Amino acid sequence: xxxxxxxxxxxxxxxxxxxxxxxxxxxxxxxxxxxxxxxxxxxxxxxxxxxxxxxxxxxxxxxxxxxxxxxxxxxxxxxxxxxxxxxxxxxxxxxxxxxxxxxxxxxxxxxxxxxxxxxxxxxxxxxxxxxxxxxxxxxxxxxxxxxxxxxxxxxxxxxxxxxxxxxxxxx
Numbered sequence: 001x002x003x004x005x006x007x008x009x010x011x012x013x014x015x016x017x018x019x020x021x022x023x024x025x026x027x028x029x030x031x032x033x034x035x036x037x038x039x040x041x042x043x044x045x046x047x048x049x050x051x052x053x054x055x056x057x058x059x060x061x062x063x064x065x066x067x068x069x070x071x072x073x074x075x076x077x078x079x080x081x082x083x084x085x086x087x088x089x090x091x092x093x094x095x096x097x098x099x100x101x102x103x104x105x106x107x108x109x110x111x112x113x114x115x116x117x118x119x120x121x122x123x124x125x126x127x128x129x130x131x132x133x134x135x136x137x138x139x140x141x142x143x144x145x146x147x148x149x150x151x152x153x154x155x156x157x158x159x160x161x162x163x164x165x166x167x168x169x170x171x
Contacts, residue, residue: 136170 108116127135142149156167 134168134171137168138170 138151140149140151141147151169152166153169153171154166159165159167
């Protein structure tokens with residue numbers, strides 16, 4: 001064989017060995033990729049389980065917190081209802097007591113009303129008596145010297161020894 005054929009066989013042999021090596025490396029890589037894919041699927045399941053477990057745990061804690069908040073709000077609602085009723089009752093009492101207190105302070109008592117009625121009756125009787133005794137006399141100040149004078153009934157007769165008394169008008 002010729003030198004060229006030996007060189008070609010050498011190169012072919014090297015290329016064949018190189019191809020065989022590349023093929024074995026490719027098979028090794030494919031095997032590793034398959035193991036990685038299987039491991040990834042397993043890992044995906046593990047991660048999903050862990051997320052599910054964490055989510056369930058967090059939801060349980062949230063549910064417990066919501067239950068505590070609900071109980072606290074129910075206690076507060078009960079307390080506020082009682083407190084609201086007490087405030088409403090206090091306001092109603094104050095709104096009722098204030099006018100009653102003002103009325104008792106400002107308005108006269110029954111005894112005062114009776115005394116005032118009796119005083120009014122007495123004053124009415126005195127006024128009637130005064131009218132009968134000259135209370136309706138028309139008094140004036142007359143002239144430049146402002147002398148006291150009364151209106152007299154000119155149609156009535158004069159009285160007295162000298163006829164110097166006259167009947168006052170209206171009597």
